[in-house]
Amino acid sequence: MPHHIPALSEEELEEGRRLFAGPCNFFFGAQTIEQLPPPERAEVAFAGRSNVGKSSIINALTGRRALARASSEPGRTKQLNFFDLGGRLSLVDMPGYGFAKASKAVKEDWQRTMFAYLRGRPNLARVILLIDGRVGLKASDKEVCALLDKAAVVFQIVLTKCDALSPTALTERVKEVEALAKSHAAAFPHIVATSSTTALGIAELRGIIAQFAEPAIGRP
Ligand SMILES: Nc1nc2c(ncn2[C@@H]2O[C@H](COP(=O)(O)OP(=O)(O)OP(=O)(O)O)[C@@H](O)[C@H]2O)c(=O)[nH]1
Numbered sequence: 653m654p655h656h657i658p659a660l661s662e663e664e665l666e667e668g669r670r671l672f673a674g675p676c677n678f679f680f681g682a683q684t685i686e687q688l689p690p691p692e693r694a695e696v697a698f699a700g701r702s703n704v705g706k707s708s709i710i711n712a713l714t715g716r717r718a719l720a721r722a723s724s725e726p727g728r729t730k731q732l733n734f735f736d737l738g739g740r741l742s743l744v745d746m747p748g749y750g751f752a753k754a755s756k757a758v759k760e761d762w763q764r765t766m767f768a769y770l771r772g773r774p775n776l777a778r779v780i781l782l783i784d785g786r787v788g789l790k791a792s793d794k795e796v797c798a799l800l801d802k803a804a805v806v807f808q809i810v811l812t813k814c815d816a817l818s819p820t821a822l823t824e825r826v827k828e829v830e831a832l833a834k835s836h837a838a839a840f841p842h843i844v845a846t847s848s849t850t851a852l853g854i855a856e857l858r859g860i861i862a863q864f865a866e867p868a869i870g871r872p
C-alpha cells in the first residue's frame with residue numbers, strides 16, 4: 653500500500669492501546685447545537701455518509717460491542733453522541749449525511765447541526781472522515797471536505813469495510829481517496845484502511861487519535 657507518511661512508532665501505538673483500554677462511557681447526546689456540552693476537553697469527531705460504519709468503528713476502537721448503536725438500517729444515529737475516554741478525550745459519533753430516505757426537513761435539520769458543529773466547535777481536534785471502501789467517493793463527501801477545508805478543521809480520511817475488498821480493489825480505492833486528500837489543504841495526506849470486523853487499521857487509528865488526548869494522570 654502506498655505510504656507517504658512514516659508509520660506510527662511503537663510508542664505511539666502503545667499510547668493508543670492504553671487510551672482505548674481505559675474507561676469509556678457515553679455521556680451526552682445533543683440534537684441541536686444549543687445542547688452541546690461545554691467545550692472542556694479535546695474532541696475527535698467521526699463523520700461520514702449514513703451507513704459508512706461510524707458507530708461500528710467506535711465500537712471496534714473501544715473494544716465494546718454496543719457502546720455506539722450500529723445498525724444495517726441507514727440513519728441509525730440521530731444525534732451527536734459524546735463518549736468520554738477516561739477524562740482525557742471525547743469521541744463524537746455523528747449522524748450520517750447523504751441519507752436519501754430521510755425526509756427533507758429531517759435531513760436539513762441534521763445537516764445544519766452537523767455543519768454548525770464541524771464549523772464552530774473550538775475544541776474539535778480532528779475529524780475522522782469515513783469513506784465506505786466498497787462505495788468510494790460521493791458528491792456529499794466532497795461537499796464535506798470543502799466545508800472542513802473552509803473551516804480549517806484538519807481531517808483524517810479513513811476507508812471502512814475494507815474486509816469486503818480484494819487487495820487490488822483496495823489499492824485502487826486508496827489511490828482515489830489519496831487524490832481527494834491531496835486536493836484539500838485540511839486533509840491529512842495519509843489514508844488509513846480499516847475494517848471493524850477484522851480490526852484492520854484499528855490499532856493504527858487508536859494511535860492517531862491518542863495524539864489528541866490529555867496526558868494520563870500520574871504520567872508526564
Ligand atoms: N463488512 C463490514 N460491514 C461493516 C463494517 N463496519 C460496519 N459495517 C456494517 O455497516 C452497517 C452500518 O454500520 P453503522 O456503524 O451503524 O454505520 P453508521 O455510519 O453509524 O450509520 P448511521 O448512524 O446510520 O449514519 C452495519 O450493518 C454494520 O454491520 C465493516 O468493517 N465491515
Ligand SMILES: [Mg+2]
Nearest residue numbers: 706707728729
Ligand atoms: Mg451511526
